Each structure stands twice: as structure tokens, then as C-alpha cells.
Amino acid sequence: xxxxxxxxxxxxxxxxxxxxxxxxxxxxxxxxxxxxxxxxxxxxxxxxxxxxxxxxxxxxxxxxxxxxxxxxxxxxxxxxxxxxxxxxxxxxxxxxxxxxxxxxxxxxxxxxxxxxxxxxxxxxxxxxxxxxxxxxxxxxxxxxxxxxxxxxxxxxxxxxxxxxxxxxxxxxxxxxxxxxxxxxxxxxxxxxxxxxxxxxxxxxxxxxxxxxxxxxxxxxxxxxxxxxxxxxxxxxxxxxxxxxxxxxxxxxxxxxxxxxxxxxxxxxxxxxxxxxxxxxxxxxxxxxxxxxxxxxxxxxxxxxxxxxxxxxxxxxxxxxxxxxxxxxxxxxxxxxxxxxxxxxxxxxxxxxxxxxxxxxxxxxxxxxxxxxxxxxxxxxxxxxxxxxxxxxxxxxxxxxxxxxxxxxxxxxxxxxxxxxxxxxxxxxxxxxxxxxxxxxxxx
Numbered sequence: 001x002x003x004x005x006x007x008x009x010x011x012x013x014x015x016x017x018x019x020x021x022x023x024x025x026x027x028x029x030x031x032x033x034x035x036x037x038x039x040x041x042x043x044x045x046x047x048x049x050x051x052x053x054x055x056x057x058x059x060x061x062x063x064x065x066x067x068x069x070x071x072x073x074x075x076x077x078x079x080x081x082x083x084x085x086x087x088x089x090x091x092x093x094x095x096x097x098x099x100x101x102x103x104x105x106x107x108x109x110x111x112x113x114x115x116x117x118x119x120x121x122x123x124x125x126x127x128x129x130x131x132x133x134x135x136x137x138x139x140x141x142x143x144x145x146x147x148x149x150x151x152x153x154x155x156x157x158x159x160x161x162x163x164x165x166x167x168x169x170x171x172x173x174x175x176x177x178x179x180x181x182x183x184x185x186x187x188x189x190x191x192x193x194x195x196x197x198x199x200x201x202x203x204x205x206x207x208x209x210x211x212x213x214x215x216x217x218x219x220x221x222x223x224x225x226x227x228x229x230x231x232x233x234x235x236x237x238x239x240x241x242x243x244x245x246x247x248x249x250x251x252x253x254x255x256x257x258x259x260x261x262x263x264x265x266x267x268x269x270x271x272x273x274x275x276x277x278x279x280x281x282x283x284x285x286x287x288x289x290x291x292x293x294x295x296x297x298x299x300x301x302x303x304x305x306x307x308x309x310x311x312x313x314x315x316x317x318x319x320x321x322x323x324x325x326x327x328x329x330x331x332x333x334x335x336x337x338x339x340x341x342x343x344x345x346x347x348x349x350x351x352x353x354x355x356x357x358x359x360x361x362x363x364x365x366x367x368x369x370x371x372x373x374x375x376x377x378x379x380x381x382x383x384x385x386x387x388x389x390x391x392x393x394x395x396x397x398x399x400x401x402x403x404x405x406x407x408x409x410x411x412x413x414x415x416x417x418x419x420x421x422x423x424x425x426x427x428x429x430x431x432x433x434x435x436x437x438x439x440x441x442x443x
Contacts, residue, residue, distance in 0.1 A: 003224075003316075003329065004224055004225050004309075004329060004334065004335070004336075005225065005334050006224075006225055006226065006227045006229070007149065007150055007153070007225055007227075007334065008153050008222055008225050008226050008227065009226070009227055009232070010226070010227075010232040010235055010236055012153040012154075012156055012157055012222075012226075013222070013226050013232055013233055013235075013236030013237075013240075014160075014219075014235075014236045014239050014240045014243070015153075015156040015159075015160040015240075015302075016156060016218055016219040016236070016240070016302050016305065017059070017216050017219045017236060017237060017239075017240025017241060017243075017244070018160050018164075018240045018243050018244055018247075019157075019159060019160035019163070019298045019299060019301075019302050020215040020216070020219075020299050020302040020303065021055070021213060021214065021215040021216050021240075021244045022160075022163055022164075022167070022244060022247065022295065022299070023215075023295055023296055023299040024110055024114065024292050024295060024296050024299075025212055026167065026212060026247075026248060026251065027166075027167075027288070027292055027295075028269040028272055029208070029209070029212050029252075030044075030251075030252050030255045030256070030264060030271060030272070031264050031265060031268050031269060031271045032208055033047055033048065033208055033209055033252070034261055034264050034265050035265050035268075036205035036208055037202060037205045039261045039262050039264075039265050040191045040194055040261070041187045041188055041190070041191040041256055041261050042188065042191040043202050043205065044205060044252070044261075045249070045252065045253070046202065047205035047206045047208070047209050048209050048248055048249050048252055049249070050206045050209075050412070051205075051206050051207075051208070051210040051212070051213060051409075051412065052209070052213055052241075052244075052245045052248070052409075053210075053405055053406070053408055053409030053412065054210055054213065054377070054406065054409025054410050054412065054413055055213040055214075055216045055241050055244065055245070055409070056241045056242065056245060056409075057402050057403070057405040057406035057408075057409055058216070058217075058241075058380060058384075058406045058409060058410070059216055059237040059238060059240070059241035060237075060238060060241075060402045060406070061383070061384055061402060061403050061406050062074070062078070062217065062220060062237055063233070063234035063235075063237045063238050064234070064387065064391065064394070064398070065078045065383075065387070066220065066223060066229070066230065066233040066234045066237065067230050067231075067234050068230075068391075069081050070223055070224065070229050070230055071223075071224065074217075074219075074220025074221060074223040074233070075092070075095060075217060075220050075221070076088050076089075076091055076092035076095075076310075076313050076314070077223070078220075078383060079091040079092075079379070079383065082382070082386040082390075083382070083386070085317075086441060089314060089317070089319045089320075089437070089441055090434055090437055090438075090441075091379060092310055092313055092314045092319075092320075093314065093320065093433075093434070093437035093440070094372065094375065094376075094379075094430070094433060094437065095310055095372075095376075096310030096311055096343075096346075097346065097433050097436075097437065098371060098372045098429070098430060098433045099372045099376060100218070100221075100303050100306045100310060101307055101343065101346045101347050101350050102350045102353075102354075102368035102369060102371070102372075103215075103303050103368070103369055104141070104300060104303040104304055104307055104347045104350070105134075105138070105347055105348075105350035105351040105353070105354050105368065106354060106368055106369055107296055107299050107300040107303060108134040108135075108137045108138040108141070108300055108347075108351060109130065109134045109351070109354060110296050111133075111134070111137050111293060111296040111297050111300055112129075112130045112131070112132075112133035112134040112136075112137055113125055113130050114289055114292045114293045114296060115133055115293050116129050116130050116133065118286070118289045118290055118293060125358070126358055126359070131355060134351060135348075135351065137297065137300060138300075138304075138344070138347055138348065139344070141301055141304040142304055142308075142340060142343070142344040142347075145304050145305055145308060145335070145340070146308070146333055146335045146337065146340040147333055147335075148333075149333070149334060149335050152301060152304075155298070155301055156298060156301055156305070158298075159295065159297060159298025159301065160298055162291065162294045162295075162298075163291060163294060163295035163298060164247060165291070166276075166287075166288055167247050167251045168250075168251075169279075169280075170251055170254040170255065170272075170275060170276065170279065171247070171250035171251045171254035172250070172254065173254065173279050173280075174253070174254030174255060174256075174257040174258045174275060175250065175253050175254050176257070177257055177258055178253075178254075178256065179257065183256075183257055183258065183259070183260060184253070184256060184257040186260065187256050187260060187261050190261070191261070203415070206412055207412060207413070207415060207416030207419075208416075209248075210409065210412050210413045210416060211373075211413065211416065212248070213244065213245075213248075215299075215302075216237070216240065216241055216244070218303065218306045219236055219237060219240065220233065220237075221305065221306040221309040221313075222305060222306075222309060254275070255271060255272065255275050258274075258275040258278050258279060259271060259274060259275055259278075272288065273285045273288070276288050304343075304347075307343040307344075307346070307347060308335070308336065308339050308340050308343045309339075310343070311326050311339045311342050311343055312326060312327060312336045312339035314326075315327035315336075315338075315339065318442060319440065319441060319442060320437075320440050321342075321440050322338065322342070325338040326338040326342055327339075353366070353368065354368055364422070366422075366425075367420075367422070367426075370417070370420060370422070371426045371429050371430060372426075373413060373414075373416070373417040373426075374414055374417040374418060374423070374426070374427060374430070375427075375430045375434075377410040377413045377414050377417070378410075378414065380410050381407050381410050381411075384403040384406050384407050384410070385403075385407075387399075387403050388400055388403050388404075
């Protein structure tokens with residue numbers, strides 16, 4: 001048995017999109033965006049809208065791909081169809097080796113960090129307890145996904161619903177409070193008076209929001225396991241992207257409805273705690289941290305799902321390291337044991353590298369989540385161009401307008417990646433990973 005059974009419904013697919021995009025960052029992003037727009041609420045709101053272009057229009061493009069192509073892994077399948085087997089293989093190799101796995105290491109650490117905060121631990125970012133918990137969370141994620149993949153899917157749905165609860169509560173109650181006490185109106189009035197003088201900071205704010213929307217593509221890694229995938233995956237990509245966008249915007253307005261924008265900027269990450277306390281009482285901060293832990297664990301679970309599928313999808317094509325071993329599927333668990341162990345080892349290696357980065361092993365900070373950004377979004381642009389050239393049965397809006405907006409969104413993120421001071425090192429690492437991948441390519 002070398003094929004994965006269809007076991008996931010549309011809600012699991014939607015939860016993959018929403019659950020991976022919404023991690024811990026959204027709870028603490030409002031102040032960053034406002035800071036970059038000099039406290040201007042209108043420009044900050046505009047940044048959230050423009051920043052969503054890459055996710056919303058990119059998901060619409062890949063939804064069209066998903067309706068037409070279904071093999072063993074969405075992004076690999078689409079790349080292979082567009083530019084050939086070698087290109088598809090390199091996309092899968094790069095995604096699996098330098099995208100999903102490093103992110104899973106960071107999410108295991110973040111989940112552990114907030115757990116220690118919840119338990120009242122001191123200096124949690126680099127404590128022994130934090131790193132021990134990170135190792136445990138990573139292991140539990142892989143064990144759950146290998147031995148109980150259906151339960152993993154339900155866990156993904158449950159954590160997605162749970163993480164939306166505080167966001168929606170703060171959004172709705174905060175906005176209503178802001179309208180009744182005049183804070184929201186005052187924030188908009190002050191922003192309208194100063195919008196002309198702050199335009200220069202909008203680009204940086206857009207880049208910040210664009211990174212907050214990252215992760216929507218992971219749902220395509222389970223396309224061969226989604227029931228009626230050619231209908232349900234496009235629906236999940238589209239619905240998930242719009243859910244994330246709406247939640248982010250209304251949550252941002254909810255925070256701005258409780259606290260004046262100048263105070264949000266001055267409070268920094270503490271703004272969300274003050275807003276929660278103002279709306280729901282003194283115990284709200286502790287409850288919010290608990291929600292953040294659940295949110296991060298849900299994101300970690302979604303990434304582990306993708307980690308396992310990527311080497312498997314290459315192995316069934318007789319590509320990558322140990323293809324015969326990694327393509328085997330256990331009949332009892334309906335999961336590939338070799339691919340699961342391989343992915344877990346890679347994730348633990350990245351967890352060690354992340355530890356080294358935070359402890360200055362390499363002489364400078366290495367942002368594992370920032371390394372692949374430029375090549376990944378450059379790749380997406382190639383797929384958007386191929387889409388416009390070849391899907392000639394679509395109307396003008398679908399064939400040209402949607403992918404052009406997706407390209408615009410990708411260009412925004414590319415701009416953010418290129419302006420990173422460490423871009424030379426990150427591009428060098430990315431190219432090295434691709435060269436290593438060619439060693440395992442077979443014609």
C-alpha cells in the first residue's frame with residue numbers, strides 16, 4: 001500500500017488554511033502596524049487590506065489549479081504540470097527542507113514559550129523548561145499525526161475554532177465599545193487629519209501585514225487525502241483566505257475601539273493585554289495566554305501534517321532520498337512511517353539550529369522563517385504567469401485580473417524579503433539547499 005486514503009473533509013481543509021496562518025503573531029500585531037504608520041488608523045487599516053493581496057488572490061489562483069490537477073501534493077503537482085518534473089521536484093524539496101520544517105521548529109518553541117509564561121516561569125524564551133517542552137511538543141505532534149491522522153484533523157479543526165473565539169470576542173465587543181464610547185470615532189478622526197503626512201510609512205506596514213498572512217498554501221499538501229478534492233480544496237482555499245482576512249481586520253478594529261492609537265503604539269505588545277482587561281476583567285490576560293498556547297499548537301499541528309506529506313509526495317515519484325522507504329504506507333495507520341520519521345528528524349535538526357541561533361552559535365541571528373521567503377514567492381509568480389498563459393478558457397477577470405493582483409501581493413512580500421539586511425546569507429542558504437536537492441533527483 002503506497003497511497004494515502006481520502007480521510008479529510010472540507011472543514012479540516014479550511015482549518016489547515018486558517019489554523020496555520022493564525023498563530024501567535026495576530027494577537028500582538030496591531031501595535032507593530034500602527035507603529036509603522038505613525039499611529040494612523042486609516043493607513044494601518046489600509047496596510048492590512050493591501051497586505052492580504054498575496055493570500056486572497058493567491059488562494060484564488062491555486063483554487064483554480066486545484067480544480068484541474070490532483071495527484072499527491074498540490075504545490076508540487078502544479079509546479080510539475082507547469083514547468084516539468086525537475087522544477088516540481090525542486091519546489092517540493094525546497095518547501096519540505098527549508099519552509100515547513102523550520103517553521104515547525106519555531107512553532108514548537110513558541111508554543112513552549114507561552115506555556116511557560118502561562119505557568120509563571122521566568123525568562124521563558126531561552127529557559128531549560130522551554131526547550132524541553134519544545135522537544136516534547138514536536139514529538140507529540142508527529143506521534144499524533146502518524147498514529148491518529150483523523151484525530152489530528154479533528155484537533156486542527158478544534159484548535160482553529162478555539163483560537164477564533166478570543167479574536168472574534170475582542171473584535172465584536174471592542175468595536176461595539178469603541179462606537180459607544182467614541183474611542184473608535186476619535187481614532188478615525190485623528191487619522192483622517194494626519195493621513196497626508198504619513199504616507200511614506202505605508203509600504204513598511206504593508207510588508208509587516210503580508211508576513212502575518214503567510215501560511216495559507218499548506219492546505220494543498222493534503223489534496224490527495226481530501227474527499228472530493230477538486231471541489232473541496234478550492235472551496236477551502238477561498239473560504240479560509242477570506243476568513244483570515246476578515247478576522248484580522250475586525251480584530252484590529254476591536255483593539256482600536258478600546259485604546260487610543262497613540263497608547264497602542266506606546267504599549268507595544270502589552271496593548272492586547274490592556275484591551276482584554278478593559279473588556280473582560282483582570283483574569284482575561286491569563287485566559288488570553290491559554291488561547292495563544294492552543295493557537296500555536298494548532299499551527300504546529302498543521303505544519304507537521306505538511307512536513308510528513310512533502311517527502312512522501314517526492315518519494316512516490318521515485319525522487320528524493322530513500323524513495324522506496326519513504327513512499328511506504330502502513331495499512332493500520334494509513335500513514336507513511338518512513339516519511340514521518342524522516343520529517344521528524346529534519347524538524348528536530350531545525351529546532352537545534354534555532355536554539356543555536358538564539359544562543360549566538362553562528363555569530364549572528366538567523367531567522368529560519370525568513371530564509372525561504374524570496375525564492376518561495378518568486379516561485380509563486382512563475383506559477384501565476386503560467387496560469388495566465390495556459391488557462392485560456394477563463395474569463396478576463398479570472399484569467400488576468402486575479403493573478404495580476406496575486407503577483408502584486410507576492411511582489412510586496414518580495415520587497416520585504418529583499419530589504420532584509422541578511423538577504424545575501426538567506427539567498428545563499430536557499431541556493432545551497434536547492435543544489436543539495438539536485439543530488440537526489442532522478443530522471
